[in-house]
Amino acid sequence: MPSGEAGSELAPDEAARLAARAGLPLAAARQDGVAAVANHIHSVVAVLRELDFGDTPPASAYQVGEDSRVAG
């Protein structure tokens, strides 16, 4: 498992504050579990920072008239 940058781990109360900012109140009993999972997800996705994207656009870049078969 790739590790996130040092010092980036969220403490349970920080996870709760960020969740509240996203409009999701987290009861005290849930904060440890959510912080642990959020830290694990972060450690996995942080490896993408190694890539030099240059001018690469996101795969989801909007295309007018996109095929309606891929709708929702």
Next chain:
Amino acid sequence: MSLADLTLAEAAAAIRTRRLSPVELTEAVLARIDEVEPRLHAYVAVDADRARAEARAAEHGEIRSPLHGIPMGLKDLIDVAGTATTASSRVRAGHRAEKDSVVAAQLRAAGAVLLGKTHTHEFAYGLTTPQTHNARDPSRVAGGSSGGSAVAVAAGAATFALGTDTGGSIRVPAALNGVVGVKPTYGRIPRDGVTSLSWSLDHIGPITRTVEDAALVLSVLIGQTEVPDGDLTGLRVGVPVNYYFDHVAPAVETAVRAAVDDLAALGAEVVDVEIPMTRYLQATQWGLMVPEATAYHERSLRAVPGDYAEDVRVLLEAGELMSAGDYLRAQRARTLMRREWTRLFETVDVLAAPAVPMTAVPAGQETVTWSDGTVEAVSDAYVRLSAAANLTGAPALTQPIGTDPDGMPIGLQLLARPDEEAVLLRTGRALERARLEAARSEMTRSKMAR
């Protein structure tokens, strides 16, 4: 042999020539459901009255497709007008779909008979489908998230089924239960009316008992023309030198390499290939799926959080903490991967690899320890070899190629260029036929020896 064990191709041929009635076939499959459901729990709901009525209508109607009068199950993320789409979740209590999903309407128009809705890992967010049991050994996981569909087809409790696949959710349970699963090219089958896990990665596809059967279902859903039989002369089959055989159970590797040898014996040219950007596969998968799933569930996570199973709820909550930067890096990494994989497919026509690194584990087992001491979550292991096809959008199938020493099925995975389902099906079908013919001549030899 019960009619419930007929392949779709056999049943369709018999229905076409009026040697088999859709009513007889549906009754046989309903009887099988009664027999196996108490131990397998493949279905959320079976509507026998509806199935009988549709079978009677099919018996009297003009034959409309190879699926005419064929009893099937739909993963319970797929809307059918007037019925609940439960997503195997309490969150959907009281749900009622107003109209058919595009795929349900296609199957209805083709004359297929709906048996019921099959279990999914809750909202497709997991790889085991804990409420359902493996068809070969009920003490083991069904795989997921389309666990109910794969188990139903493997047990004769549906002649075919549809599943969905966001990181392997058709191919993983198909491989673990010894059946065929196809994830077509991204966007090829319309997702309208199908509950989403991750819009960027979701695919719909068939689960069947043979590659030939999968081709018949796809002929209705994407208009795929018939798959030509014959040898594979000129076909370039890539075998990965990295990633796909790392941390793979020895029995799985042996079976996959034997299948590659069989493809070579059929005329294919086997080519070693290097898989690009493997370090970034899981990161890109999670970077897309986690925030998209959380976005889909935004309202119900706030309204009825206690109605989610704990494993799904905590993932949805943690997804709230991902940044737009994380998501965009994943979207941009996906663009890079598509470019690299386009280059890879300039040198080969098909890629052959294991579908999953190990066979079905006992229910409740959470980690697997590899021979070098590495410990991996079971769900991470099951998704590891599947996710690349979701990220690139390339079509992929799994088909059974043997069993491990415990008798649990092993699946081969084949991948092809986008929109080249026909190449995938032709390759899988050639292997399937060769294996069948070899088994038949072995049987004849042993009979003569007696």
